[in-house]
Every structure is written in C-alpha cells, then in structure tokens.
Amino acid sequence: xxxxxxxxxxxxxxxxxxxxxxxxxxxxxxxxxxxxxxxxxxxxxxxxxxxxxxxxxxxxxxxxxxxxxxxxxxxxxxxxxxxxxxxxxxxxxxxxxxxxxxxxxxxxxxxxxxxxxxxxxxxxxxxxxxxxxxxxxxxxxxxxxxxxxxxxxxxxxxxxxxxxxxxxxxxxxxxxxxxxxxxxxxxxxxxxxxxxxxxxxxxxxxxxxxxxxxxxxxxxxxxxxxxxxxxxxxxxxxxxxxxxxxxxxxxxxxxxxxxxxxxxxxxxxxxxxxxxxxxxxxxxxxxxxxxxxxxxxxxxxx
Numbered sequence: 001x002x003x004x005x006x007x008x009x010x011x012x013x014x015x016x017x018x019x020x021x022x023x024x025x026x027x028x029x030x031x032x033x034x035x036x037x038x039x040x041x042x043x044x045x046x047x048x049x050x051x052x053x054x055x056x057x058x059x060x061x062x063x064x065x066x067x068x069x070x071x072x073x074x075x076x077x078x079x080x081x082x083x084x085x086x087x088x089x090x091x092x093x094x095x096x097x098x099x100x101x102x103x104x105x106x107x108x109x110x111x112x113x114x115x116x117x118x119x120x121x122x123x124x125x126x127x128x129x130x131x132x133x134x135x136x137x138x139x140x141x142x143x144x145x146x147x148x149x150x151x152x153x154x155x156x157x158x159x160x161x162x163x164x165x166x167x168x169x170x171x172x173x174x175x176x177x178x179x180x181x182x183x184x185x186x187x188x189x190x191x192x193x194x195x196x197x198x199x200x201x202x203x204x205x206x207x208x209x210x211x212x213x214x215x216x217x218x219x220x221x222x223x224x225x226x227x228x229x230x231x232x233x234x235x236x237x238x239x240x241x242x243x244x245x246x247x248x249x250x251x252x253x254x255x256x257x258x259x260x261x262x263x264x265x266x267x268x269x270x271x272x273x274x275x276x277x278x279x280x281x282x283x284x285x286x287x288x289x290x291x292x293x294x295x296x297x298x299x300x301x302x
Contacts, residue, residue: 005077006037007037007041008041008070009027009070009074010023010027010038011038011063011066011067012074013027014034015059015067018057018058025157025158026159027158028156047060047062048062048063049062049066081117081118081288090119093122094119094123094143094286095122095140095141096122096124096142096143096144096145097141097144097145098125098126098127098144098145099126099129099148100224101147101163101247102145102146102147103125103145105247107124109298109299110293113297119285119288125141129147129148130195132146132275133155133275136277144276145274146272147270147271147272148194148195148196148199154278154279156275156278157274158273158274158294160273160293161271161272161299162269162270162271162272163246163272164245164268165196165200165246165268166244166246166260166268167241167243167262168230168241168242168258168260169239169240169258170230170233170234170236170239170240170258171259173241173261174261175262176262176264177261177262177263179209182209182214182241184215185215185240186239186241187216187217187242188216188217188218188220188242189216189218189219189242189243192219194221196270199268199270200243203268207263224248226244227249227258231252231257234257234258274293274294
C-alpha cells in the first residue's frame with residue numbers, strides 16, 4: 001500500500017473535495033473505483049478513514065492523520081517530478097486542443113510553467129469544444145481541454161476548473177438585477193444548439209426564468225462574437241445584455257467599456273474538463289502532463 005500511491009492519491013483527492021463523486025471526476029475513474037480504493041486503504045490500516053454523509057464526506061481522526069501525511073508526501077514527489085519526467089524517453093510533440101476560453105484566457109497562464117517543469121515539446125491550439133473532442137478521437141491531438149464536455153465512451157474526462165458566466169451590458173444596469181427584470185432587456189445570445197447555451201438555459205430554468213420568453217435581438221455562434229457586438233454598441237443609444245465568462249471581459253470592465261451586474265439567486269458556473277483517449281490512460285507522459293495541469297497549476301480565475 002505504501003508503494004501504491006495511486007490509491008493514496010485517490011484518498012487525498014476525496015479528502016480535499018469532501019466528495020466521492022467530485023473526486024471521481026478529478027481523478028478520472030468511476031465512483032465505485034474510488035470507493036474500492038478507500039476500502040483497500042481502510043483494510044490496509046485496519047481502521048475507518050471516512051464517513052459518508054448526505055452532503056459529502058467527513059474524515060475520521062485517522063483519516064485526518066493520513067491526509068496530512070499524504071500532503072507532505074505529495075509535496076516531496078512534486079519537488080522531484082521534473083527530474084523523474086525527464087527520464088521518460090520521449091521526443092514527440094504533444095498537442096493540446098483547447099476550447100476558446102481555455103486556450104485564450106486560462107492555459108496561457110500556466111503553459112510556460114508546464115513546458116518548463118514537465119515536457120518541453122507541447123503545443124496548444126484553439127478550437128470549439130466539439131472540434132477539440134473530434135480531433136482527440138481522430139488522433140490529431142493527444143489531450144483536449146474543454147468547457148463543454150461531450151462525453152464519449154472511449155474518452156476519459158477529468159474535471160479541472162470552474163469559471164463563471166456573468167450578465168454583461170453595454171450600459172450601466174441596476175446593481176442587483178431581479179429574475180423578472182431579465183424579460184425587459186434586449187438580449188444578445190448564443191445559438192441554442194451550442195453547449196454553453198444549454199448550460200445557461202439549465203441555470204435559468206432553476207430560477208423559473210423561461211429563456212424562450214426573453215427578447216432575443218441577435219444570436220451568435222461564439223461568445224467572442226457576443227463580446228464584439230456589445231463593445232460595438234458602447235456608443236449606441238440602445239442597451240443590450242448577454243452572458244459572458246468573466247475571464248473574457250476583465251479588461252473591458254476595468255476600462256468601463258462594458259458593465260456586469262449580479263442576478264439575484266443566480267450563480268452561472270460551468271466546469272472545465274481535461275480529456276484524453278482511454279487507450280492512453282497508462283501513457284506515462286500523458287498522465288504526467290494531465291496530472292500537473294489539473295493539480296499543480298496556479299490559475300487566476302477572477
């Protein structure tokens with residue numbers, strides 16, 4: 001057991017996430033497999049490590065002790081990770097397909113560090129989420145990082161980060177917007193067929209806001225097109241609103257070109273996923289690059 005760090009790492013992620021299901025998505029294995037790892041650890045140490053509650057997982061006293069040991073062990077392994085990965089005899093280029101938000105605003109924050117500490121021959125390019133997964137299936141890239149997962153049986157998805165979509169307007173709005181106020185605005189939206197549009201609809205449904213009743217002035221296929229339109233209307237007389245990732249508009253908010261407001265009761269968040277083919281799950285290089293991006297990169301999301 002002490003030499004089987006994969007199971008110990010699973011336990012560490014369960015402890016950090018306080019959830020079997022969330023740990024499953026982070027590690028990229030099924031929930032029953034996560035539970036099996038925990039049972040093997042408890043059997044090895046002959047003690048209970050976690051209690052499963054309705055709202056998540058609680059560590060026992062022994063579980064807490066093991067967790068802090070693993071935190072120190074993980075730090076030591078991280079310190080020597082670069083030297084160990086350098087011993088992997090590989091020279092091919094690893095290509096990462098990224099959806100727009102990831103490729104333009106997130107991955108560049110850590111890409112140089114990943115190349116320096118893990119593997120120098122990495123390239124990334126921007127595509128739609130659909131294109132990225134399609135390229136992964138057709139062996140045009142080795143890794144895909146997307147904000148809109150299209151789950152396929154032959155692909156392993158590992159949950160990475162979470163970003164937030166916010167209400168954006170080309171004119172100042174009330175500081176707090178009520179749900180019923182949304183019906184009075186002129187909307188710039190995404191094509192309903194896009195994955196992000198379905199995520200937005202799902203969140204609005206929770207507030208009993210009917211997205212098909214909103215006054216949609218224009219629809220676009222890309223979030224970047226919504227942003228460009230809102231900026232083009234800064235000097236116009238009409239106000240338009242739309243949902244955009246906060247990461248897309250940081251500079252425009254600072255320069256007061258665009259404005260954002262909170263919608264009462266609404267937190268519109270979406271998850272980022274790192275994906276690779278199942279037949280690559282034991283590929284040492286892909287595992288190290290994926291693991292480093294997911295667990296060892298410092299990303300500023302807000």
